[in-house]
Amino acid sequence: MKNLLTFNRKTVVNSIGLILFLILPFLTKSFEQEYLISFFSMILIYGLAAASLDLILGFGGMISLGHAVFMGIGGYSVGVLAFHKYESSSIFGFDGTENALITWGVAILIAGVFGLLTGAVSLRTKGMSFIMITLAFAQMGYYFFVSLSKYGGSDGLSLYNRNELLGLDLGDDVTFYYICLAILVLFLLIAHRVVNSHFGKVITASRQNEQRVQVLGVASYRYKLAIYTFAAAVAGLAGALMTNQNEFASPELMHWTKSGELMVMVLLGGMGTLFGPVLGAAILLLMEYFLAMYTEHWMVVLGPFLIIVVLFAKNGLYGLLVGSKDKNV
Amino acid sequence: MLLFIEQLFNGLQLGVMLFLMSAGLTLVFGIMQVINLAHGSFYMIGAFVAATVTLHSGSFLLGMVAGLSVAGIIGMIVEMTILRQLYNRNHLDQVLATFGLIFFFNELTRIIWGRQPLFMDIPSWLDGTVEIFAGIEYPLYRLAIIFVGFIVALFLYLLFSRTRLGMQIRAGATNRDIVAALGVNIKLLYTLVFGLGVMLAALAGVMAGPILAVEVGMGESILILTFVVIIIGGIGSVKGAFAGALLVGMVDTLGRAYLPTILSLLLSSELGETLSAPIASMSIYMMMALILAFKPNGLFPIQSRLDS
Numbered sequence: 001m002k003n004l005l006t007f008n009r010k011t012v013v014n015s016i017g018l019i020l021f022l023i024l025p026f027l028t029k030s031f032e033q034e035y036l037i038s039f040f041s042m043i044l045i046y047g048l049a050a051a052s053l054d055l056i057l058g059f060g061g062m063i064s065l066g067h068a069v070f071m072g073i074g075g076y077s078v079g080v081l082a083f084h085k086y087e088s089s090s091i092f093g094f095d096g097t098e099n100a101l102i103t104w105g106v107a108i109l110i111a112g113v114f115g116l117l118t119g120a121v122s123l124r125t126k127g128m129s130f131i132m133i134t135l136a137f138a139q140m141g142y143y144f145f146v147s148l149s150k151y152g153g154s155d156g157l158s159l160y161n162r163n164e165l166l167g168l169d170l171g172d173d174v175t176f177y178y179i180c181l182a183i184l185v186l187f188l189l190i191a192h193r194v195v196n197s198h199f200g201k202v203i204t205a206s207r208q209n210e211q212r213v214q215v216l217g218v219a220s221y222r223y224k225l226a227i228y229t230f231a232a233a234v235a236g237l238a239g240a241l242m243t244n245q246n247e248f249a250s251p252e253l254m255h256w257t258k259s260g261e262l263m264v265m266v267l268l269g270g271m272g273t274l275f276g277p278v279l280g281a282a283i284l285l286l287m288e289y290f291l292a293m294y295t296e297h298w299m300v301v302l303g304p305f306l307i308i309v310v311l312f313a314k315n316g317l318y319g320l321l322v323g324s325k326d327k328n329v
Numbered sequence: 330m331l332l333f334i335e336q337l338f339n340g341l342q343l344g345v346m347l348f349l350m351s352a353g354l355t356l357v358f359g360i361m362q363v364i365n366l367a368h369g370s371f372y373m374i375g376a377f378v379a380a381t382v383t384l385h386s387g388s389f390l391l392g393m394v395a396g397l398s399v400a401g402i403i404g405m406i407v408e409m410t411i412l413r414q415l416y417n418r419n420h421l422d423q424v425l426a427t428f429g430l431i432f433f434f435n436e437l438t439r440i441i442w443g444r445q446p447l448f449m450d451i452p453s454w455l456d457g458t459v460e461i462f463a464g465i466e467y468p469l470y471r472l473a474i475i476f477v478g479f480i481v482a483l484f485l486y487l488l489f490s491r492t493r494l495g496m497q498i499r500a501g502a503t504n505r506d507i508v509a510a511l512g513v514n515i516k517l518l519y520t521l522v523f524g525l526g527v528m529l530a531a532l533a534g535v536m537a538g539p540i541l542a543v544e545v546g547m548g549e550s551i552l553i554l555t556f557v558v559i560i561i562g563g564i565g566s567v568k569g570a571f572a573g574a575l576l577v578g579m580v581d582t583l584g585r586a587y588l589p590t591i592l593s594l595l596l597s598s599e600l601g602e603t604l605s606a607p608i609a610s611m612s613i614y615m616m617m618a619l620i621l622a623f624k625p626n627g628l629f630p631i632q633s634r635l636d637s
Contacts, residue, residue, distance in 0.1 A: 063421050121618045124625045128364050128564055131420060132556040133621065139553045140614035147606040256553065260366075260428045267425055297440050303433030310426040311414055 013318075014275055021181055025174045037173045038245065043285050044180040045241045047278035048187060050265035052234035057263065058272030059195050060227055061207030062123070063131045066138030067262050070232040072254025073114055074107035074239025076145060079157040079249030081106065086160065100163035100170070104240045111236020112229050114141075119228035123221060138259055145251040156250030163244055170244060180241055184278065187234060191274055194230075203227050264306060269318045276318030334465055336586045337579070342471045344578025345478025349533035350555040351562070351570040352485060353526020359565020359631055360502045361519055363415055364423045367407070367430035368530055368555065369548025375400040375531025376543045377438060380447040383538075389452035396535045397528050404527030408520050416519075431549070438545050446544035474536050481529065485567055498522055502565050502631060554581070557617050563627030572628060577613050584612035 021044070028036045053067045081103045084091050097103060118137040125133055146154045162170040170176050194200050206213050206220040213220045243249040252258070261284065269280025287305075291298030354368045379396030383389050407430065415423045451470045458466040489495035497518060500508045509515040534548070541547065558577050562569025589605035596604065620628065 057421070063424065065424060118618075121621055124621060125560075128358055128362075128420060129560055129621075129626070131364055131424060132560050133617070136553060136557050136560065136614055136617060140611050143610040144607045147610045148603070149606070150603045256549070260424075263421075264425060264428070267421070271421075297436050299432040300436035300440065303429040303431070303436065306429030306432065307411060307426045310418075310422045310429070 017275065017279070018185070025177060037177050039285070039289065041173065041177045041180050041245050042242075043282045044177070044184050044278075045238050045245060046262070046265060046281040046285060048180070048184045048241070049235050049238035050262050050269070050277035050281045051184075051188060051191065051274055052231040052238065053262050054266050054271065054274055054277045055191060055195070055203075055231045055234075056224075056228050057266055058274075058277075059200065059207065060203045060224055062224065062228065063263075064122075064134040064228075065131050065256065065259050065263065066118075066134035066136075067231070067235055068256070068258035069138035069141040069254040070111040070115060070235035071239030071242060071258070072141055072145065072249075072251065073111045074236030075243040075249040075253045076151070076157070076239075077107035077110050077236070078103045078163065078240045078243040079159065080151055082159050082163075083151060083157055098161075098163050100165035100244075103163055104237060107236045107240035108233045109236075111239065112233035115232020116225065116229045119225050119232070123224050123228065135256055135259070138254060138256055142251055142254050142256070145254070152250075154251055156248055156252070159243065159247040159249075162247060176245065180245075183237065183241070188274055188278075194227075195274070199223065199226070268309060273318045279318050331465055332586075334462070335467065336582055338461075338467055338471065338475070340579035340582035341575065342474050342578070343582055344575035345475050346533050346537060346551070347554055347558050347578055348478055348571055348574035349481060349529045349536075350551055351558040351574055352481070352567050353529040354555055355559045355562065355565055355567060355570045356498070356502075356522050357526050358559065360498060360505070360522055361412075361416055363412055364420050364427070365412070366424060366427040366552070367434065368526070369550075369552035370431055370434035371400045371404050371527045371530040371548070372534035372537075372551060373438060373543075373545065373548035374403060374434065375534035376449075376538045376547065377442055377447065379535040380449045380538050380543045381442075383449055384447075389455075392449075393532075393535045397531045400531035400534075401524050401528045405520055405524045408523040412523065413516075413519075435545050442545075444545070446542035447538075449538035449543060451539045470539065477532075477536065481532070482571055489567065494521075554613070557613055559627075561617055561620055561627055563629040563631060565631040566627070566629040569627055569629030569631075576616075580616055581613050585609050588612060 021040075024040050025037055028040075049067065049071055053064065056062045056064055056067075080091065081097050085098050118134070122130055122133045122137065145151070151157050162176065164170070165179065168175055168179070170179065195204070202213065202218055202220065202223045206224060210220050239253060242253060265280035265284050266277045267280065268283050269278065270276030287302065288298060291301055295301075350368065350372060354365065357363055357365050357368070375396040377396075378399045379389075379392035381392075382395040383392030386392065411426060411430070415426055455470045455473050457469050459469050459472060461467050461472075487495075489499060497508060497513050501513075501515065501518060501522075505515060508518075533551070537547070537551075554577060558570060558573040560573075561576065562571070562573030588609040592605040592608060624630070
């Protein structure tokens, strides 16, 4: 917390970012571009997912190529509960609901449990195997929902309207935007405390030299599994928000290219910076948005752009903004 | 029973395709320590080039030669220009850069060939069925795929165990610095190994052409299965790739064919109906998790400085 209050370049950058996000709805209104607000909500939601990935990727050094599956699970939690509400049926003895407090909670819970189970297996491996096994588990989730014909299969699941949250009108794009922003800021504050705690230090130390951590008598596996589960749960919440944003849950949400995009966001913004991935999400989505206006074949530009970023830009854009010295918060 | 034997052959055929994909990739992983997500792109390129050449020339063999050469050349260019920069980088950089390559190749294919899938005919001399056992007919083309797969496996076995090049490749997988110090041109060796892997992937793509649709994204769906194979077999092990490929091919095919029936007997009818297809599609991933729980480095782990 102390770090946040000291006046330095990073505080300035973060404050400007926060203020910008706070006034964006007013800007879009004064420029009469209100349709853009859902696009900005999308940036916040992807930012949340990318920042959660940063916890395991940037701080923990665990290269997970399957993070989107947790978003998908969160998204389907909301979708399936709404589906049963419309049908007035029950699932495993529970009635369907559109109450966000329940659906988002369920999304966090199920994504977290799936993260715990798959993490327990995946973290037994290292290096390349870890990358491939997280990818394989994500594809498992993808094919599970693709063949789950009761909930739409590959066509996905549509919602009639967004969830209800304490009497707020989530159907209003601006309200929904501010809720996403509040959740993102809350997460960043919590995550900031986590990575600077004893717990977070163990995670960072395991990335740098796991053997030494273990020799010191710390069971690093449990710490890594805990942060993996936490990140999965947060990604689940991001997925729940995404389904609300689109009023649609689809297996595409957990396609492995989505996991790749989340990784790209983390790298573009700067690994191990928490705030960077939010910036990275903004850059990637804006790039897609503007490239798509000029050509439908925008991926042919984005691909080489990625390669160039990887080969030449080491610290991401956030690293450029705040100076790369104090990279790890 | 007849159906079961046919399914066994289908599993074998899928396994052989997966072996062609994973043999090259596991070498790239094991020897160069590079994680290459773009391997599926070469599978796709091989299929597209072969389909086009076959369509215009009428000769499947000519299409195959064209597909393999074009993919091989593109592969070696990619190795020399991009992958070479990544050998000393961490895995994350490799993942992201090759992810960018997939974007590029997929979109380029879409620009050149459009969004409609291409269709390839089975060459007339491989059309029809043969009787393998009394009363069991099996498509000749699929048998040919199985045959080619075993020939390639034999070729790789002889290459690795009987030739100097194979010895250098094996040595390179164990310790590349020592091999380089002994005067082997390691750069050239890497390019050759990569080219070999790419051509095997393209071969799989060409042979898949007549039985699957040739479309953008075809590489990614088989790539994930290939990863499962490599994890199960052990990174860097061609023998492991062979065993893993056949195992995955069998379990996936038989799982899809019989698990729904078995599950619907075990579960209540409503739940069984909803869950049987999804669970069948998950069978290989569960097998992978099970194997890794006991053998984290796969069935045939390679002893190297991989984890150091």
